[in-house]
Amino acid sequence: MEQYSGRSKEKMFFAFLAGFLYLLAGSIQFVFSLSTVLDLFPVNSFENGLIGLLFAPSDLIGSLILVLIGSIFLYGLIELRNGLNEGIAYVYVGILISILFTVVYVLVIAGNWMELYLLNDTEICGWDILYDLRPAIYLGILPLCGYLIWRKEFRAMNK
Amino acid sequence: MADNRIRVALTGNPNVGKTTLFNMITGSRQHVGNWPGVTVEKKSGFKMHKGYEIEVVDLPGTYSLTAYSLDEVVARDFIVDEKPDVVVQIVDATNIERNLYLTTQLMELGSKMIIALNMYDLAEERGDKLHVENMEKILAMPVVLTIASDNVGISELLDTVIAEKQKENHHSREIGYGDEIESRIIEVEKVLSQEDGLASRYPLRWLAVRLLDGDENILRKISGSSVALQIKSILESVDIEEYEALMADKRYEVISAMFPQMCERCMTRMTTSDMVDRVMTNKYLGIPIFLALMWGAFELTFSFANPFMVIIEMIFVWLGETAAFYIRPEWLASLIGEGIIGGVGSVFLFIPNIFILFFLLSMLEDSGYLARAAFIVDRVMYKIGLQGKSFIPMLLGFGCNVPAIMATRSIEDRMDRMATIMVVPFISCGARLPIYILFAGTFFSKNAGTVIFCIYLLGILVAVASAKLLRTTTLKGHPAPFILELPPYRVPTLKNSIRHMWDNGSMYIRKAGTIILGGSVVIWLLAALPWGVEYGSEDSFIGIVGHAIQPLLGPLGFDWKISVSLLFGFVAKEIVVASLGVLYGVGDDELALTDSLLADPNMYGITALSLMVFSLLYMPCIAVVGIIKKETGSWKWTAFSVAYGLAVAWLLAFIVFQGGKLLN
Ligand SMILES: Nc1nc2c(ncn2[C@@H]2O[C@H](COP(=O)(O)OP(=O)(O)OP(=O)(O)O)[C@@H](O)[C@H]2O)c(=O)[nH]1
Numbered sequence: 001m002e003q004y005s006g007r008s009k010e011k012m013f014f015a016f017l018a019g020f021l022y023l024l025a026g027s028i029q030f031v032f033s034l035s036t037v038l039d040l041f042p043v044n045s046f047e048n049g050l051i052g053l054l055f056a057p058s059d060l061i062g063s064l065i066l067v068l069i070g071s072i073f074l075y076g077l078i079e080l081r082n083g084l085n086e087g088i089a090y091v092y093v094g095i096l097i098s099i100l101f102t103v104v105y106v107l108v109i110a111g112n113w114m115e116l117y118l119l120n121d122t123e124i125c126g127w128d129i130l131y132d133l134r135p136a137i138y139l140g141i142l143p144l145c146g147y148l149i150w151r152k153e154f155r156a157m158n159k
Numbered sequence: 160m161a162d163n164r165i166r167v168a169l170t171g172n173p174n175v176g177k178t179t180l181f182n183m184i185t186g187s188r189q190h191v192g193n194w195p196g197v198t199v200e201k202k203s204g205f206k207m208h209k210g211y212e213i214e215v216v217d218l219p220g221t222y223s224l225t226a227y228s229l230d231e232v233v234a235r236d237f238i239v240d241e242k243p244d245v246v247v248q249i250v251d252a253t254n255i256e257r258n259l260y261l262t263t264q265l266m267e268l269g270s271k272m273i274i275a276l277n278m279y280d281l282a283e284e285r286g287d288k289l290h291v292e293n294m295e296k297i298l299a300m301p302v303v304l305t306i307a308s309d310n311v312g313i314s315e316l317l318d319t320v321i322a323e324k325q326k327e328n329h330h331s332r333e334i335g336y337g338d339e340i341e342s343r344i345i346e347v348e349k350v351l352s353q354e355d356g357l358a359s360r361y362p363l364r365w366l367a368v369r370l371l372d373g374d375e376n377i378l379r380k381i382s383g384s385s386v387a388l389q390i391k392s393i394l395e396s397v398d399i400e401e402y403e404a405l406m407a408d409k410r411y412e413v414i415s416a417m418f419p420q421m422c423e424r425c426m427t428r429m430t431t432s433d434m435v436d437r438v439m440t441n442k443y444l445g446i447p448i449f450l451a452l453m454w455g456a457f458e459l460t461f462s463f464a465n466p467f468m469v470i471i472e473m474i475f476v477w478l479g480e481t482a483a484f485y486i487r488p489e490w491l492a493s494l495i496g497e498g499i500i501g502g503v504g505s506v507f508l509f510i511p512n513i514f515i516l517f518f519l520l521s522m523l524e525d526s527g528y529l530a531r532a533a534f535i536v537d538r539v540m541y542k543i544g545l546q547g548k549s550f551i552p553m554l555l556g557f558g559c560n561v562p563a564i565m566a567t568r569s570i571e572d573r574m575d576r577m578a579t580i581m582v583v584p585f586i587s588c589g590a591r592l593p594i595y596i597l598f599a600g601t602f603f604s605k606n607a608g609t610v611i612f613c614i615y616l617l618g619i620l621v622a623v624a625s626a627k628l629l630r631t632t633t634l635k636g637h638p639a640p641f642i643l644e645l646p647p648y649r650v651p652t653l654k655n656s657i658r659h660m661w662d663n664g665s666m667y668i669r670k671a672g673t674i675i676l677g678g679s680v681v682i683w684l685l686a687a688l689p690w691g692v693e694y695g696s697e698d699s700f701i702g703i704v705g706h707a708i709q710p711l712l713g714p715l716g717f718d719w720k721i722s723v724s725l726l727f728g729f730v731a732k733e734i735v736v737a738s739l740g741v742l743y744g745v746g747d748d749e750l751a752l753t754d755s756l757l758a759d760p761n762m763y764g765i766t767a768l769s770l771m772v773f774s775l776l777y778m779p780c781i782a783v784v785g786i787i788k789k790e791t792g793s794w795k796w797t798a799f800s801v802a803y804g805l806a807v808a809w810l811l812a813f814i815v816f817q818g819g820k821l822l823n
Pocket residue numbers: 172173174175176177178179180190191192193194195196197198199218219220221277278279280281305306307308309525655
């Protein structure tokens with residue numbers, strides 16, 4: 001475990017950044033999704049202002065997952081700040097879970113794309129890759145970088 | 160030729176790789192899983208090796224020979240009563256110290272023993288230094304290194320088995336328990352030796368040790384003999400509980416003296432795996448993480464499978480049309496087109512979902528995560544008065560309820576076990592998945608994954624709530640505390656996941672080709688007869704049956720077609736979808752089942768939801784009823800399980816449907 005301590009500054013910054021971004025994106029999407037579900041806005045379309053910019057269509061559970069990932073990172077940050085080295089485990093798990101969900105959403109896109117290709121009616125549905133783009137996908141780039149940087153430590157995890 | 164046959168028992172602590180080794184030796188495919196308590200029955204297989212016919216028996220894992228739960232009794236009785244020629248103890252090389260406890264007990268039995276030091280790949284990776292020769296010398300038995308999952312060391316192990324069998328004389332180590340206990344052991348031994356029958360069946364010293372160790376099973380074994388009374392009076396004169404503790408202490412003492420010579424650097428330390436567990440089992444984050452992962456699995460099961468379903472659907476629609484076009488006479492075309500292709504096809508359609516779901520579940524299981532899930536849920540369940548050990552059978556239930564109910568044998572407490580058997584049928588098995596996919600996919604398109612996830616969750620909730628209800632009424636009692644040993648995290652192997660997926664998927668395909676095929680033909684017949692009626696109309700037999708039971712299910716929003724499909728679903732739950740496929744006549748109007756359902760004026764989202772809830776809960780299929788009878792040994796409980804399921808299903812579906820109607 002000693003090997004980690006030198007790097008914990010980096011990890012704290014990382015946990016803060018990732019935690020903040022996921023929590024922010026998740027909360028915005030959650031509020032939006034909730035208002036759609038409760039019918040507060042008339043239109044449920046992803047072109048709507050901020051939501052359109054974030055590619056965050058109404059997706060209650062998806063937004064909760066973003067919040068969850070954000071909380072895992074922030075929990076780790078708090079533990080690290082309190083001098084608990086185990087906080088690093090939260091960063092690892094956060095990275096793994098966020099990558100996992102990036103993969104899930106990418107596979108969903110792949111599935112939709114294949115389906116439409118098979119049915120051959122791209123025009124009818126007006127499907128666009130942007131339609132399926134989710135915060136979990138582009139936010140996933142950050143944990144992916146984290147994984148690549150700390151690759152070696154992840155391998156050590158399986159021992 | 161009796162000399163050519165060797166009987167070998169595989170024993171060891173839970174989750175050390177016994178079944179993996181068994182599968183490798185015999186080429187069979189028993190279930191392997193990364194958590195303790197997977198195997199609950201003994202299974203045997205054969206292997207020819209160097210001219211010997213070796214019978215290998217895989218046993219449930221056990222921590223000691225003092226058996227508490229049913230599966231441990233199976234393991235202990237086999238070794239003690241059936242006397243295999245050679246006992247192989249599989250030892251987890253990463254956890255030698257703990258595994259040695261069983262070794263010290265097995266040694267006392269005096270049978271020929273071999274240690275298979277398994278998972279040494281993991282031990283080496285961790286940097287442990289194993290001293291095999293020292294281990295052999297100290298324990299006075301051969302030690303073979305194996306990696307069961309990679310087929311390493313298997314043939315050496317079999318060589319050693321043969322060599323050991325051929326060995327003429329054999330002596331095993333004994334543990335000294337100190338003067339006081341030793342003198343008692345001698346005293347008991349002397350009494351036991353007066354009964355001829357006992358000495359020929361069991362080593363007397365072992366019997367004496369077990370008796371002084373307070374082993375009730377052994378006490379029962381000798382209760383019929385002439386010396387039983389004498390033994391009882393000796394046992395009453397000593398403090399058995401104190402002896403039990405003293406003897407266990409002695410064993411641990413011996414172990415801690417032996418251990419450092421067997422392995423250097425094998426110390427227990429806070430590994431990254433322990434650190435990760437702090438996150439996964441975190442008080443606040445544990446359950447959300449569990450839910451999130453499960454949701455991800457269902458989302459993928461639904462979305463990613465879609466294109467493959469489209470392909471299969473196209474094939475079957477084409478087949479149906481072709482049949483309708485070319486085959487004469489017309490009734491034969493209808494049998495093949497509507498009956499067989501419609502019925503079997505609508506079940507085949509869901510093969511991609513089944514494969515994907517089981518692939519994902521086996522990844523979660525293999526990685527060691529599902530055992531953590533059991534741990535997290537245990538905490539919640541214990542708080543509400545249930546035993547968390549019930550959760551492992553429930554997890555197995557996602558595949559099929561039958562093995563899940565068998566797995567309850569690992570639950571020691573009888574009340575707990577009965578309660579668990581009663582609630583396992585609420586766990587959604589693979590056969591129910593097609594119903595959800597069909598209806599959620601048709602009526603909730605974009606949110607289908609989430610709807611299916613919620614249905615699974617509802618199953619778990621109803622199971623837990625029912626168990627609570629049972630435990631506070633008929634099956635009163637306190638839950639036994641549950642100690643779950645968390646298996647290590649591992650990177651799931653593609654090989655294992657694919658095999659697991661294939662095992663479950665091929666079972667589904669086999670069923671489609673047999674029961675479902677037969678069921679579809681029967682339903683077609685009922686729909687086409689009596690001769691001359693319009694196919695599938697209200698005047699056909701099936702229409703008559705459907706109308707007879709429809710009033711019961713009408714309040715849930717079901718028409719006669721759905722009612723009758725549910726009725727036949729008792730045989731196997733896939734039949735619900737198959738018979739809808741037959742009744743909605745897929746081949747006939749060239750529409751896929753989804754389109755026919757959407758076109759049906761009686762079907763709404765709320766009906767679909769009510770139907771999903773009802774199918775989830777209503778009644779275990781016939782195979783499950785059979786296993787419930789077998790495991791509980793009581794018709795009363797079996798009948799209760801069916802009646803209770805129907806009542807709960809009806810009530811919840813009623814609430815969903817009527818409530819939904821009110822809201823609309
Ligand atoms: N790395 C590694 N993994 C192994 C080895 N042997 C078994 N495993 C894994 O260990 C886990 C447990 O294997 P099982 O064969 O089910 O264990 P078991 O002893 O039969 O368990 P119970 O039936 O519950 O008592 C599985 O995930 C296997 O894939 C090995 O030699 N090396």
